[in-house]
Amino acid sequence: MNAFVYDETGSLSQPMLHDALLYRIDFGGKQVALHCRAPDGQATRIELRGVAHLFSTGLAEQNIILDVCIEEDAGVCSQALNHILPGAGETQQRYRTAVLEKLQQGDLKLIRFSPSYGGEIMVLCEEAVYESDV
Numbered sequence: 001m002n003a004f005v006y007d008e009t010g011s012l013s014q015p016m017l018h019d020a021l022l023y024r025i026d027f028g029g030k031q032v033a034l035h036c037r038a039p040d041g042q043a044t045r046i047e048l049r050g051v052a053h054l055f056s057t058g059l060a061e062q063n064i065i066l067d068v069c070i071e072e073d074a075g076v077c078s079q080a081l082n083h084i085l086p087g088a089g090e091t092q093q094r095y096r097t098a099v100l101e102k103l104q105q106g107d108l109k110l111i112r113f114s115p116s117y118g119g120e121i122m123v124l125c126e127e128a129v130y131e132s133d134v
Helices: 074-084 090-105
Strands: 012-014 021-028 031-037 043-049 053-057 063-071 109-117 120-125 127-132
Touching: 012 063, 031 120, 043 120, 053 074, 063 074, 074 090, 074 109, 074 120, 109 127, 120 127
Parallel strands: none
Antiparallel strands: 021 031, 021 063, 031 043, 043 127, 053 120, 063 109, 109 120
């Protein structure tokens, strides 16, 4: 398995998933596997390990990935956490603050899969790795 590689803006550069079809998601314990197929037919399996939270909206029969990025800006992470962990109670606020601290310390990553068609996926996890067929 290979580690994700991001450019200086936080956009995923390896594996290349622009316009890839997300055709299957497997859940198990604290791990999620995403199965994608690039327009050239190359298959990629993404393992998200140590998943703390997964939020998705708008998943469809066909889901095409526009881009994948890791969110490191505290403001962006805070807004995303409001979607992932809704609620205005004191307990929810404390929990969101604790998660934000883990993101800032590097204990968790916020990875956003943005769609050109279909659904968006946001994942809070410890590690993201992949393998592609040759």
